[in-house]
Amino acid sequence: MVDIAAKILGIVLGISRNPSLSQDLMRIAILGFALTEAIALFAVMMAFLILFAF
Template identity: 75%
Template sequence: MLEGAKSIGAGAATIASAGAAIGIGNVFSSLIHSVARNPSLAKQLFGYAILGFALSELIALFALMMAFLILFAFRFFSKKGKLAGAPV
């Protein structure tokens, strides 16, 4: 039962990766439109695009970290009511 709940929680945590992918697509789509509108600002806009990419990717990496923590690091209570792994 606990393993199933952990799997569902980890799966729900990785849904944020879809949002990060949409955000990255929006960043570079806006970059292409902006450079097409004003090519002289391409160098400056590219720096802002990389910053936006990094911040969007940070969300995905944070979600992946949370999924791994849910699956492998969090030790909830055992069947006897004590912390799992605690000395007896």
């Protein structure tokens, strides 16, 4: 959760410094958010697999 907040802060600061890069920054940010959430979901999936399979 803190990682996503730090990314949002960095994007807001980057867009405020250079508004012409907003499209590129948002594209990279969405990819970063997706990868962060995917890692968390993978960890939850592994936890349930270990909990119920063994």
